[in-house]
Amino acid sequence: MALKFLNAIIVFLLNMNWGIGDYTNIRCIESEREALLEFKYSLTGESDWLSSWGDEDGKEECCKWQGVQCSNTTGHVIKLDLKAHDLRGKLSHSLMELQSLEYLDLSFNYLVEDENLKWLSYLSSLEYLDLSYVYLYKANDWVEVVSGLSKLSTLKLSRCYLPTRNLSPSFFNASTSLVTLDLHQNYMSLSTSSILFEYLFKSTYKTLVSLDLSSNNVNGLVPSSFGKMVALRDLDLSDNQLEGMVPESFGNLCSLRSLNLSRNHLNGSLAFLHNFSSCANSSVLEILRLHSNSFSGSLPDDLSLFPRLKEIDVGNNYFNGTLSSSIGNLFELEILNVPSNSLQGVFSEQHLSNLSRLRILDLSSNSVTMKLSFNWFPPFNLEFLSLRSCKSGPYFPNWLATQKNIRYLDLSGNGIIGTIPKWFWDFTPDMHYLNLSKNQIHGRLPMLPTKFPSLLVLDMSSNSFDGPLPPFPTDLTILNLSNNFISDSIMSFCNSKSMLFQYLDLSNNQLSGVLLDHCVSRWTRLQFLNLANNYFSGEISSFFDSLPHIENLNLRNNSFSGELPWTLRTCETLKFLDLSDNKFSGNILHMIGTRLLSLEILIMQSNEFKGRIPLSLCELMDLQVLDLAENNIFGNIPQCFKSLRTINLSGNNLARKFSDIISSLYALNVLNLSRNNLAGELPQSIEEMTQLMSLDLSQNQFSGEIPMNLSKLAFIKHLNLSYNHFSGRISSSVQLKRFNADSYIGNDALCGPPITQNCPLEAPSDEFKKWLYIGLAMGFFVGFCGTFGSLLISRTWRHAYFSMLFKLKEWVLRRFALYRAGIQWSLQKGG
Structure with missing residues (x-):
């Protein structure tokens, strides 16, 4: 007995670090060292982080290994923290030997569990477990195992691809003390009545402080049982399939600090927020995120219930009414996001004058009018401001001159008239995003590299800017100057040092010149290029070599000329190509159909292309729009266009019976074959083109009667059969009555409404003949x-x-x- 007492005193003194013995010399347990080495050797790649682990002299003491912590008294490994150290391979079950382990973090590595988690059940001392990003898709026993760890307080299994099949209710007999549960991004397709929710509401509702089930396809109604979790401080159910209203029981969560219900299908009003008035000392809520749902009604009038609010994000809903001036009493507010709703009214200094901590303000896509005095001096310094489609004009907002930290600014569609004040170009050097589009601003653009050297996105489209193109910042990736009056040679732009363009739109200006190789060769990162409706000219022989990542290319309505180069085949990512209204010539390249396999829209009308339509175009399985109108194309129309939605081959020299190609056109919405040499009768099978909305066969050589079945095309809105050789009576069906005479004019043998030519007296109909014969027979x-x-x-x-x-x-x-x-x-x- 005395010996045991003495040992206890020694252990106590060791724990108190009173100098009796040297606890730093306590060696780790041999079996645990072997278990750790087995774990290391099971990995497929050597991590520098584990270089201290080994059998060599000086490396045998596992308590000194990186990421390992041992007990000062027993020598047992109690903590293993290997988070985010590029570990790869299978998760070794040897870790089950570490039965004194209290803390295990293997998250953010590349580890895979191919069997089950039964080995975890041996670690009964675990209090903290983080296996986030460990691949656990076969671990069907995960709920049962972790619920059996009675000391576990923190469980993080985010993005583990956890299975939900074969969940067993047997774990209900276990009691846990979970405080934190993070299962986000597992895409588990949970029902809100599933076993997991039963476990949460029966076993952890008194202890749980933080719960994250975001990005799990959780569906159904939000359970009212959440109102029982009175200890809950952080709740994240975002990115799921939840529907219905938020239960009023949420008002019982007086400890709730952060609530995220974003990106669901929730609806109704925010009545549950009024229930927080029952909280003794007002709500402690700091973060409220409800964006991208279907909430409606007005926002709370009295926000004094939430004096600690730092973030309000309710964008992309159906809220209406005005923004309450009680927002001005939220002295802690840092983020106010209410974009894409139906809010109205005035947003004034009364809303903003007390918000000294405000960093982000987004009122965009509402009908809000900004009413701030010209000399108003705001108490805050914004980093992000978006007033898109609000009304802050007609003058440029003068109060912005005080915002020295702003990085994102969107004043598009604000009704601003006049020039940009000089102070604007110097008021903040850290601007990354600038959008002043859709206003009535005029003047010239300054030397932007010296004004905004960090600019990444610039949109000045749909204004009245004029003069030459200035140089642009080196790191600019998105530039939109379309719909202005900028007149200059492209050469000045080509000399710009900007090389990182991914999106470039200079359309609808007065730019001119030839696109030289040294200019285009700098645009190797471009994905979107629009030069339409300018005065560019010349050939583009080497143009496509420099656009390996291009997806959208629009050169419409310029004076480009010459044949299409074979280098076009390098643009294998191209989805949209518009070369219309230029002077391109030569044959349509065969390789368009063999190399540009991602093409969805091909528009080449009003050029000088000749020859036949290449059969290879039929290989474009994603092609939706084909427009080759107004060229010199002859021959037959291929019979293989089965996935197309729009075909325009008008104004060519095509010659083939319509009945020969109709079998491949059943999916069409729009068909224009006007001004060709097509002949023959329209077949009755035209009724099978059930999706047709527009049909133009005018100025061809079609003949015969207009099929009665044409009236069965329920969606047709536009019809033009004029200037052919159709004959007979026009159907009096309701579907065809709505088209006027212009749809049929120029067919001399047609008669009946809506054209003025009367039909001749017709022989008795079959029905009359039947009755006549019956009468004669009876008379006889x-x-x-x-x-x-x-x-x-x-x-x-x-x-x-x-x-x-x-x-x-x-x-x-x-x-x-x-x-x-x-x-x-x-x-x-x-x-």
Whole structure:
């Protein structure tokens, strides 16, 4: 007994670090050292972080290894922290030997568990477990195992691809003391009535402080049982499929500090926020994120219930009404995001004058009017300001001159008129994003590299800027100057040092010149290029060599000339190509269909292309729009365009019967074959083009009657069959009645509404002939009976028979007269 007491005193003194013995010399347990080495040797690559682990002299003491911590008294490994050290391979089960382990973090590595997590159940002392980004897709026992770790307070299994099949309810017998649970980005497709939720609401509702189930496809209604988790401080259910209203029981969560319900399908009002009034000392809520849902109604009028709010993010919903001036009492507010709603009214100094900590303000895409006095001096210094589609004009906001830290500025569509004040170009050197588009600003652009050297995105489109193109900052990646009056040679732009362009839109200006190789060769990162509606000219022989990543290319309405170069084949990522209204010539390249396999839209109209349509275009499985109109293309239309939505081949010399190609056009929405040499009759099978919305076959050589089945095209909005050789009566169907005479003019043998030419008197219809024949047959029979039956029957019966014969004759003649009258009336009315 005395010996045990002495040992206890020694251990106590060691723990108190009173100098009895040298606890730093306590060696790790041999079996645990071997377990750690086995874990290391199971990895597929050597990590520098584990270089201190080994059997060599000087490396045997595992308590000194990187990421390992041992108990000062027992020598057992109690902490293993290998977070984010590029470890790769299978997760070795040897770690089950570390049965005194309290802290295990293997997160953010490249580890895989191919079997189950049963080995974890041996680590009964675990209090902290983080296996985030460890691949656990086969670990069907994960819920049962972790719920059996009774001392576990922190569990983080984010992006582990956890399975939800075969979840067992047996773990309900276990009691845990979980404080933090993070399962985000597992995409588990959970129902809100699933076993996992039952576990949360029955076993952890008293202890849980932080819960993150974001990005898990959680569906169904938000359970009202969340209101029982009164200790909860952080709740994240964002990026799921939740629907319905937020339960009013959320108002019981007086300890809630952060609530994130963004990107779901939630709706209704924010009535649950009013319930926070029951909290004794007002709510401690600091972060409220509800964006990208279907919430509606007004925002709370009295935000004094939440005096500690630092972030309000309710963008992309259906909120209406005005923004309450009580926002001005949120002295801690740093972020106010309310974009893309239906808010109205005035946003004034009363909202902003007390918000000294405000960093981010986004009121964009609302009908809000900014009413701030010209000399107003704000108490804050913004980093992000977006007022897109608000009304801050007509003058440029003078208060911005005080915002020296602003990096993101969007004043697009603000009704600003006039020039940009000089102070603007010097007020902040750290601008990264600048959008002043869709205003009425005029003047010239300054030397931007000296004004905004860090600029990455610049959008000045749809204004009245003029003069030459200035140099641009070196790191600029997105530039949009479209819809202005900039007039200059492209040469000055080519001399710019900017080389990182990914998006470049100079369309609808007055730019000119030839795109020289040394200019385009600097645009190797371009994905979007729009030079449409300018005065560019010359050939583009080496143009495409420098655009290996281009996806969208628009050269419409310039004076480019020459044949398309074979270097076009290098643009294999191209999805949209518009070369229309230029002077390009030569054949349509065969390799467009063999190399540009991502092409979705191909527009080459109004050029000088010639030859036949290459059959290789049929290989473009993603092609939706094909426009080769107004060229010199001849031959037949290929019979293989089955995935297209729009075809425009008008104004060429194509010659083929329409019936030969219709079998491949059933998916079309728009078809224009006008001004060609197409002939033949329209087949009845045209009714199978059920998606057709626009059909133009004008100025061809079509003949025969217009098929009655054309009226079965339920979606057709535009029809032009003019100037062909169609004949016969135009159908009187409701579907075709809405088209005016212009749709049929120039077909001399057509008659009937809506054109003025009357149809000739027609022979009796089949129905009339049927009744006529019936009447004649009955008349013959009755006459026969009247003539020969008189020898057999009495005078009274003869009288009755002849009376019936007379009435039948009158009935037949009356029907015929009515039929004739109907024809005449129809002709008098025009059809």
